[in-house]
Amino acid sequence: MADKSSFTADEWKLLLESVMMASIAITAAEPHGLWGLLQESFAGGAELAKAKMDPGADALIKAVVADFGTADGRGIARDGMKEKFTASKPEEIKAKCIETLQQVAEVVDTKAPADATAFKTWLRQISQHVAEAAKEGGFLGIGGVTVSEAEKATLAEISNALKLPA
Numbered sequence: 001m002a003d004k005s006s007f008t009a010d011e012w013k014l015l016l017e018s019v020m021m022a023s024i025a026i027t028a029a030e031p032h033g034l035w036g037l038l039q040e041s042f043a044g045g046a047e048l049a050k051a052k053m054d055p056g057a058d059a060l061i062k063a064v065v066a067d068f069g070t071a072d073g074r075g076i077a078r079d080g081m082k083e084k085f086t087a088s089k090p091e092e093i094k095a096k097c098i099e100t101l102q103q104v105a106e107v108v109d110t111k112a113p114a115d116a117t118a119f120k121t122w123l124r125q126i127s128q129h130v131a132e133a134a135k136e137g138g139f140l141g142i143g144g145v146t147v148s149e150a151e152k153a154t155l156a157e158i159s160n161a162l163k164l165p166a
């Protein structure tokens with residue numbers, strides 16, 4: 001089973017970033033108001049908490065969640081994202097998230113083949129739960145859809161980037 005020692009510092013940074021990129025890609029696909037942003041942020045955080053508490057979670061997922069739970073781990077992820085997103089236009093953010101997820105897929109497929117499917121599926125699951133967190137369209141919570149067409153398209157892009165079935 002892979003852990004932090006299985007990766008270079010840059011590869012580990014990419015794995016830490018991927019947790020946030022899986023959420024941000026969905027939020028960037030169809031941005032909405034403050035309430036929707038908060039709901040989507042909480043959904044991403046809930047997936048981290050769920051993985052932390054799951055005794056059956058994959059070892060690599062547990063290692064990433066544990067490191068993400070430290071100030072250093074969060075700092076590494078935050079600094080990496082700041083580096084990627086600085087000077088980016090809003091419409092470029094989703095593409096950069098998808099590109100990062102594609103890089104992560106290559107890294108885990110190469111360095112942690114036994115953990116790769118579980119880790120990539122977990123990232124896809126984070127995206128799915130973020131997409132389902134806030135209703136799209138409608139008025140004052142009435143009507144609308146759970147997952148918008150833009151979010152469905154982004155979920156398909158994420159699955160493709162992670163080399164998972166859509």
